Amino acid sequence: MANGPLQIKAISGHPGTVPGKNTSRDYDVCKLIDVTTCIGCKACEVACLEWNGYPFRETVFDNTYQTMPDTAWNYYNLIRFNEFTDENGNFSWLMRKDQCMHCADPGCLRACPADGAIVQYANGIVDFQQDNCIGCQYCVTGCPFNIPKFNPTTKKVYKCTLCSDRVGAGLEPACIKACPTGCLHFGTKDDMKDLAETRAAQLREHTSHKDAGVYDPAGVSGTHVIYVLHDINHPERYGGLPKDPRVPWMVRLWKGPLKWIGDFAMAAGIIGVAAHYIRFGPKEVEPEGLKPPEGSKPPETSRPESPKAGVQK
Amino acid sequence: MSAAAALPSTPHAGVLERYTFKERIVHWITGLTYLYCLSTGLAFYSPHLYWLAYMLGGAPTSRFWHPIVGLGFLMGTLWMHSLWRRDMEITEVDKRWLNQTEAYVTNNEARTPLSERFNGGQKLYYWLMLYGALLLLLSGIFLWFPEYIPRPSAWVRGVMILLHEVAALATIGGFIIHVYMSVFMVPGSMTAITTGHVSRAWAWTHHRLWYLRVTGQRGVTGQGNDI
Numbered sequence: 001m002a003n004g005p006l007q008i009k010a011i012s013g014h015p016g017t018v019p020g021k022n023t024s025r026d027y028d029v030c031k032l033i034d035v036t037t038c039i040g041c042k043a044c045e046v047a048c049l050e051w052n053g054y055p056f057r058e059t060v061f062d063n064t065y066q067t068m069p070d071t072a073w074n075y076y077n078l079i080r081f082n083e084f085t086d087e088n089g090n091f092s093w094l095m096r097k098d099q100c101m102h103c104a105d106p107g108c109l110r111a112c113p114a115d116g117a118i119v120q121y122a123n124g125i126v127d128f129q130q131d132n133c134i135g136c137q138y139c140v141t142g143c144p145f146n147i148p149k150f151n152p153t154t155k156k157v158y159k160c161t162l163c164s165d166r167v168g169a170g171l172e173p174a175c176i177k178a179c180p181t182g183c184l185h186f187g188t189k190d191d192m193k194d195l196a197e198t199r200a201a202q203l204r205e206h207t208s209h210k211d212a213g214v215y216d217p218a219g220v221s222g223t224h225v226i227y228v229l230h231d232i233n234h235p236e237r238y239g240g241l242p243k244d245p246r247v248p249w250m251v252r253l254w255k256g257p258l259k260w261i262g263d264f265a266m267a268a269g270i271i272g273v274a275a276h277y278i279r280f281g282p283k284e285v286e287p288e289g290l291k292p293p294e295g296s297k298p299p300e301t302s303r304p305e306s307p308k309a310g311v312q313k
Numbered sequence: 314m315s316a317a318a319a320l321p322s323t324p325h326a327g328v329l330e331r332y333t334f335k336e337r338i339v340h341w342i343t344g345l346t347y348l349y350c351l352s353t354g355l356a357f358y359s360p361h362l363y364w365l366a367y368m369l370g371g372a373p374t375s376r377f378w379h380p381i382v383g384l385g386f387l388m389g390t391l392w393m394h395s396l397w398r399r400d401m402e403i404t405e406v407d408k409r410w411l412n413q414t415e416a417y418v419t420n421n422e423a424r425t426p427l428s429e430r431f432n433g434g435q436k437l438y439y440w441l442m443l444y445g446a447l448l449l450l451l452s453g454i455f456l457w458f459p460e461y462i463p464r465p466s467a468w469v470r471g472v473m474i475l476l477h478e479v480a481a482l483a484t485i486g487g488f489i490i491h492v493y494m495s496v497f498m499v500p501g502s503m504t505a506i507t508t509g510h511v512s513r514a515w516a517w518t519h520h521r522l523w524y525l526r527v528t529g530q531r532g533v534t535g536q537g538n539d540i
Contacts, residue, residue, distance in 0.1 A: 113357040134376040137459045141470045250471030273493035288517040
């Protein structure tokens with residue numbers, strides 16, 4: 001965890017060894033969402049609003065248990081609700097807490113042209129710095145999860161911070177603290193992966209969810225928010241979680257090879273015209289009526305004779 | 314309306330009117346709006362050029378004005394089109410010139426075919442900027458208001474950013490040559506586009522067929538070799 005320097009080294013009057021002494025821990029943080037134990041209570045939604053200081057928005061009832069159709073610039077966290085009937089006619093409610101996934105290879109950060117508008121911390125949190133945001137919304141284009149949301153009033157983009165302010169102070173994110181069922185966990189990436197795999201194995205062995213697995217997509221080099229799903233083969237059933245999210249190749253093209261080609265072409269153009277000036281120089285103005293030099297090949301357009309003197313005053 | 318037709322039939326001694334007041338104004342509207350969009354656009358294009366945005370009032374400010382000034386550039390370009398549409402038509406004279414571009418570029422005047430009011434290269438640049446401006450606007454609208462593109466069509470945004478960058482790079486290529494030629498390669502051009510006047514020798518050297526026409530030594534159709 002981030003409070004490494006405050007790890008206990010010695011304890012007064014304590015029998016036996018010091019717990020945790022000389023262990024080194026992974027600094028990468030991770031949120032684990034076990035969707036199999038989510039009851040859709042939305043305590044995390046409320047905790048998120050409270051911690052971030054946003055007023056509760058109007059809800060949109062669309063005949064489901066979902067608060068509104070999509071996350072918003074001031075509503076980072078949304079329980080997505082889907083009804084699903086499998087091939088045997090078994091009916092289930094699928095609830096998924098949707099928020100920023102904090103990708104290890106963040107498409108938003110790749111696409112962003114503004115210096116310092118998006119930072120990725122060593123612990124894996126991807127955070128937007130609205131002071132530096134220019135409102136171009138390239139991050140929206142770069143994100144495979146449709147997370148960044150634009151505020152048309154301030155012309156800035158917002159998203160889940162993974163409570164970087166709380167985590168920086170050694171606390172867990174607000175949503176974790178509010179969860180009543182223990183479906184949300186927070187810790188190091190290694191620990192959360194281990195816990196998630198244990199839970200998935202338990203589901204496979206002791207329940208009918210034989211395809212249970214952990215969602216930590218490799219296409220974005222893994223995420224710092226991971227899910228345990230009943231059926232890892234069909235993440236799209238959980239409110240459109242992409243099966244194989246990647247930074248769009250178009251973004252990689254215009255942030256990669258196109259930049260190199262364009263920079264090279266512009267530099268070559270400037271060097272080229274400078275070289276032309278040195279080699280050939282400016283075009284000299286000939287006196288009116290000068291004939292082409294003797295012996296030169298006549299141009300394809302016949303050159304006219306000199307204008308007669310005195311035509312113009 | 315061909316602007317050349319509005320030129321005085323008897324220019325005062327020594328100089329010819331190359332560009333009317335209206336033409337000079339429209340040139341500098343497009344020129345300055347293009348320069349602003351170029352500077353702010355390059356700031357968003359490359360992190361190494363982001364300082365350009367700071368110099369122009371800050372990056373969010375640049376993001377706000379870039380599309381609006383860009384619209385000004387397009388409107389200037391369309392106004393210019395209304396003035397120069399006829400002058401910029403590519404004719405047989407230009408095709409001959411374009412076939413001998415190498416002679417022009419290497420300052421081999423004897424082998425360079427004569428040209429009208431604008432030579433083949435100027436006309437190519439004109440059409441590059443006109444179609445470039447239209448393409449930049451078309452793609453730019455999507456970049457201006459991306460929040461109105463529904464998520465299932467999100468890929469459109471990526472395509473439009475690519476298109477915007479490619480179109481911008483094409484116009485930058487033309488722009489580098491345009492500025493180099495007018496400032497360094499063809500002395501007298503800057504005077505022409507600021508004061509409107511060129512010397513008779515300048516006109517004779519660079520735009521012989523136009524010179525002959527406006528000095529009354531050649532038919533005024535301007536098409537072909539009716540010298």
